[in-house]
Amino acid sequence: MKIGYARVSTEEQNLHLQRDALKKAGCAKIVTDKGVSGNSNKRDGLDRALKQIKKGDVLAVWKLDRLGRSLKHLIELIETLREKGAGFQSLSDGINTTTAGGKLVFHIMGALAEFERSLIIERTKAGLAAAKRRGKYPGRPQSLTPQQIKHARKMLERGEETTGSVAALFKVDRTTIWRALQKT
Numbered sequence: 001m002k003i004g005y006a007r008v009s010t011e012e013q014n015l016h017l018q019r020d021a022l023k024k025a026g027c028a029k030i031v032t033d034k035g036v037s038g039n040s041n042k043r044d045g046l047d048r049a050l051k052q053i054k055k056g057d058v059l060a061v062w063k064l065d066r067l068g069r070s071l072k073h074l075i076e077l078i079e080t081l082r083e084k085g086a087g088f089q090s091l092s093d094g095i096n097t098t099t100a101g102g103k104l105v106f107h108i109m110g111a112l113a114e115f116e117r118s119l120i121i122e123r124t125k126a127g128l129a130a131a132k133r134r135g136k137y138p139g140r141p142q143s144l145t146p147q148q149i150k151h152a153r154k155m156l157e158r159g160e161e162t163t164g165s166v167a168a169l170f171k172v173d174r175t176t177i178w179r180a181l182q183k184t
Contacts, residue, residue, distance in 0.1 A: 002058045002089070004030035005049045007066045011035040018062040021091050027060055039070070050077075055085030063092040064109050071114040078106060142180075143172045149180045156181075 004022030006015045015032055022030050029052065033045035046067075053059055059081055061067045067090070068074045078097060081088050087098035093109050096102035128138060144152070148170055155161045167174045 001029070001054075001056075002027045002060050003049055003052055004060045005032070005046055005067065006030060006062060007033040007036060007043070007045065009035070009037050018066065021062045022060055025060055025089070025091055050080065053081060053084055053086045057084075058087040058089050058096075058098065060089040060091060062090075064090045064095065064106075065113055070117075071110045074110045074113075075107075143176050144170060144180050152177055153181055 002025065004019075004025070004027030006018035006022060008015055008018075011034060013034075015034065019030055019032075029049075031045045031049040031052070033043045036043050036045075049059060064074070067077060078088050082097070087096065088106070089096045089098075089102075090106075090109070093105070095106045095109060097106055131138065152166045152170065155166055156163065161169070163174050163177050167177045170177070
């Protein structure tokens, strides 16, 4: 029996493309994970699929990166399937581990996928570093200006106001005031 596995990383994404391809490839069952990263070791859908796999079965995915992001993890999963007497197939990548050539292609594609992910991480880090050098910081902008923080500190040190009243004055939460005062 061929069992399909489909995964998307966010809840906003949909599984239609993967499901359609897996059905077309003859998968009798399709198990899914939605909103789960490929890096996550906790994937309920994948765990269910692996429990269902028996000798002679094939686990099919639409694309190799749907199964996992690290070469080590991919190899461990394929080894688990091999120990059960099952195979693996990646539809888009043309990988089928029930053949010797398919096993070779799997290892090459897995290494390339890991290399590509490493490049993306490097580019992201370089981009963030360049942005910081230009004075841009990722994330939410500061709620209070340095002048507002200084003013809030003076008000609180003099005992004129409570943290809650200072927060209300600046239209922020009390924790915003506390954090801003701790940073400076």
